[in-house]
Amino acid sequence: MKRFALAAAVPIVLTLAACDGPHEEVGEKLDDVSEAQGEAVDSMSGAMEDQADVAEEKADVAEAAGNPAAAAALDQKAEALDEKADKMEDAADDM
Numbered sequence: 001m002k003r004f005a006l007a008a009a010v011p012i013v014l015t016l017a018a019c020d021g022p023h024e025e026v027g028e029k030l031d032d033v034s035e036a037q038g039e040a041v042d043s044m045s046g047a048m049e050d051q052a053d054v055a056e057e058k059a060d061v062a063e064a065a066g067n068p069a070a071a072a073a074l075d076q077k078a079e080a081l082d083e084k085a086d087k088m089e090d091a092a093d094d095m
Helices: 002-018 022-064 068-094
Strands: none
16 A cells, blocks of 8 residues: 555656746746847857958958958958857857
8 A cells, every 4th residue: 555655646746846836937037048148149140250251352352452451451350250250159059
């Protein structure tokens, strides 16, 4: 009889242990916030990558126009933007 009572009680205890009520809901909301922040940072890194692409295109125009100094400066700007975007993307992945 004791075994039967114990066997019947185990699922109830496990159900209660799996559901923390308000604490669990708060944890899920915090996860949602963190995920949304990660998505926002990921979007910003995408925009920064687009800015790097624009800088690269401008560098190509400067090079074609015979202005190697401007082309080099724009290439450096593009590289810096790409590096920053990569770091932001890594940070977003960790969120």
